[in-house]
Amino acid sequence: MKSGYRLVIVDTAGVLVSEFQLTENALAQPEAFVAALRQAVEDVEEEES
Numbered sequence: 001m002k003s004g005y006r007l008v009i010v011d012t013a014g015v016l017v018s019e020f021q022l023t024e025n026a027l028a029q030p031e032a033f034v035a036a037l038r039q040a041v042e043d044v045e046e047e048e049s
Helices: 029-049
Strands: 005-010 016-022
Touching: 005 029, 016 029
Parallel strands: none
Antiparallel strands: 005 016
């Protein structure tokens, strides 16, 4: 397993929404990470409406 971080997003029922594997290199590019995170949140919001 690569060193780094794992961000797991679940909904209020505990169902997996999205998962991100973050390396030090990915964290060095915060704009790309924030864009991916924002898209994941928007996708969830669309599914819920």
